[in-house]
Amino acid sequence: MNIYEKIFDRLTELHMSQIELSRRTGIATSTISDWRKKKINPQADKLVAICKALDMSLVDLLCNGDEKEEKVVQTDYMLDERQIVEVFRMADNETKRRLLRYFELVEICNQINENNISKKNKRNxxxxxxxxxxxxxxxxxxxxxxxxxxxxxxxxxxxxxxxxxxxxxxxxxxxxxxxxxxxxxxxxxxxxxxxxxxxxxxxxxxxxxxxxxxxxxxxxxxxxxxxxxxxxxxxxxxxxxxxxxxxxxxxxxxxxxxxxxxxxxxxxxxxxxxxxxxxxxxxxxxxxxxxxxx
Incomplete structure (x- = not known):
């Protein structure tokens, strides 16, 4: 299931309108409508706000059930940049897609952690x-x-x-x-x-x-x-x-x-x-x- 489909399923589940999602996230209603009309996913920098508004995790939004349940394969992670690039270059399109989604998720999680730490440190x-x-x-x-x-x-x-x-x-x-x-x-x-x-x-x-x-x-x-x-x-x-x-x-x-x-x-x-x-x-x-x- 695509990300935009999960968003609209969640809106239905919460009985939440697109206008309310727009108000909570700051994303224009026209942009939200375009996700469904044009069958496109939101930009990565919008996902955190969307998850917060819909009370769902990034894992739930980005990964399908089978992906969340996949077991981690033991491997040697001591790779340099050239090896990582080579692994990506040799991968098929589906694997590349999953790798890109994974790196996107890591980046977003890092942003969340940085924001939370920054916000916490500023409040005494x-x-x-x-x-x-x-x-x-x-x-x-x-x-x-x-x-x-x-x-x-x-x-x-x-x-x-x-x-x-x-x-x-x-x-x-x-x-x-x-x-x-x-x-x-x-x-x-x-x-x-x-x-x-x-x-x-x-x-x-x-x-x-x-x-x-x-x-x-x-x-x-x-x-x-x-x-x-x-x-x-x-x-x-x-x-x-x-x-x-x-x-x-x-x-x-x-x-x-x-x-x-x-x-x-x-x-x-x-x-x-x-x-x-x-x-x-x-x-x-x-x-x-x-x-x-x-």
């Missing part, structure tokens, strides 16, 4: 409680510094790591998704352009704690959507939640002196697909009476 985040039992997301690193201003392009690229993820708000059970619009809105909204100094630095670095900020959110408030441009992506209105985070303050020798605590509001849209999506975080304010000692 924990959740603590203050003396009143309220949660605070502690972000232990300042990765967006900027002596004069924040490079919001870097923040936008960082936020793309979250696209397709979802998190549950503990206090309400609401599931909040990260859509394609968050990176641009978070880094380029009117509010973002209006804040400077400490608050700009706070919002930029709060990006590291997005999962935890969602999970500890409280105080759900609803308002109807009144803006025509959001008639689809916020068809069922907007929700605002309260959340808190803390960032380190360093002394002259680079040691952490204390943590400043900030309050923020999470803005969540209720889309036409009846799912909740994080849209932006606003109203960042430092709590002057609640610093945390390291």
């Amino acid at each position: 985040v924990s959740v603590i409680q203050d003396i009143d039992g309220n949660n605070i997301v502690v972000i232990n690193d300042i990765i967006f510094k900027g002596k004069r201003s924040i490079n919001w392009k870097d923040v936008r690229e960082y936020l793309k790591n979250y696209i397709g993820d979802f998190y549950t708000i503990a206090s309400t059970g609401d599931i909040v998704y990260i859509g394609l619009d968050l990176p641009n809105e978070y880094s380029g909204s009117k509010y973002t352009h209006s804040i400077k100094g400490t608050n700009a630095k706070a919002k930029a670095n709060a990006a590291q704690g997005i999962p935890e900020l969602i999970e500890i959110a409280v105080g759900k408030h609803f308002r109807e959507n009144t803006e025509a441009k959001h008639w689809r992506n916020a068809k069922f209105g907007w929700y605002r939640y309260d959340s808190r985070f803390a960032l380190p303050v360093y002394d002259e020798v680079g040691e952490i002196e204390r943590y400043n605590v900030f309050h923020t509001s999470l803005i969540v849209r209720h889309s036409e697909d009846k799912k909740l999506y994080l849209y932006d975080i606003l109203d960042i304010k430092k709590e002057t009476s609640n610093p945390i000692e390291p």
